[in-house]
Amino acid sequence: MTTSAQADPDTPRPSRPARRYGTLAVALAIVVGLLLGYAGGLLTPRLTRPGDASVEAGFARDMSSHHAQAVEMGLIAFRSSSDPAVRQLAVDIATGQQGEIGMMQSWLREWGLGPNRSGPPMAWMSDGAATMKDGLMPGMATPQELERLRTTQGRDHDVLFLELMIKHHLGGVHMVDAIVEHGAESEVIEAATRMKNTQQGELTNMNNLLARLKGAPASAEAPQPHHSN
Structure with missing residues (x-):
């Protein structure tokens, strides 16, 4: 026997309010990007493998560290x-x-190399020592700048993020130019070229956003990276 209090299985239940999982979605996107980067780096077989002291290994290790700070700043913003x-x-x-980090780390594993450098950072570049400032690779933010980014709010936060990331991208482009000029692995050169194209597009966007936030006319072109002699 059924009672009036028994729920009708065909009666739709009230729907719960929709919830937004913005931070979770970003975390999942980063994980997916990392996995895709790993897969992309493993798809093309190689007949030769760069050695531990090669420019390719140096680029993969240093650019992975460089990218890691960009990921950190991006998540803060x-x-x-x-x-x-x-x-x-x-x-x-x-x-x-983050996806590009996965790709570069997969190269190192395929080459039978560890993720950590054995010498100083930027040693794979002819002017590597000259590009270092306070022990940091080109364009990287200092610990003090990262702390300011974490604690500022509103417009000041957005301006600081854009200024730091513009400097960071310019340093990254300088590193990309070096591997394109001196590298021998076609896959590494092609990937680095894609990185440069992406970062140059982002530089244009960031300069336009920065100009808007500061109330200045938008610049038509992004600043170019400085090359040390």
């Missing part, structure tokens, strides 16, 4: 920015560069 365009750019940088 994604959580803290009040500007939708800045937040979108930040998450695009974080997910894109």
